[in-house]
Amino acid sequence: MKLLVFVTEYSAADSAVDALVEQGFRVTRLASTGGFLRKGNTTLLVGVEDNAVDQAVALASRAAPGSLVITLDLERYERI
Incomplete structure (x- = not known):
């Protein structure tokens, strides 16, 4: 899980x-601000299975070119 x-x-x-x-x-959407000009951004959090990472990145890159993507390993993912 990623x-x-x-x-x-x-x-x-x-x-x-x-x-x-x-x-x-x-998708969880968060308002964020950063960078030199303190420009408004949006941070999206998406939990995906390992085999779906490429699909999710491709979708987001077509819809929002130039986005920063960080991939993190999840030891545990649980919906409560």
Whole structure:
């Protein structure tokens, strides 16, 4: 299991979320600010199975080109 963290421009976040949700991914959307100009961004958190990482990254990169993607290993993932 992996946790994908996408940092996107605010203006591209809606299309990235829509693309991921349409393919069955669950997405948590967070407002974030960073960078030199303190520009508004959106951070998307997506928990995926190992074999779905490439699909999720491809969807997000088409919908929000230029996004930063961080992939983290999850030792445990549980929905409560």
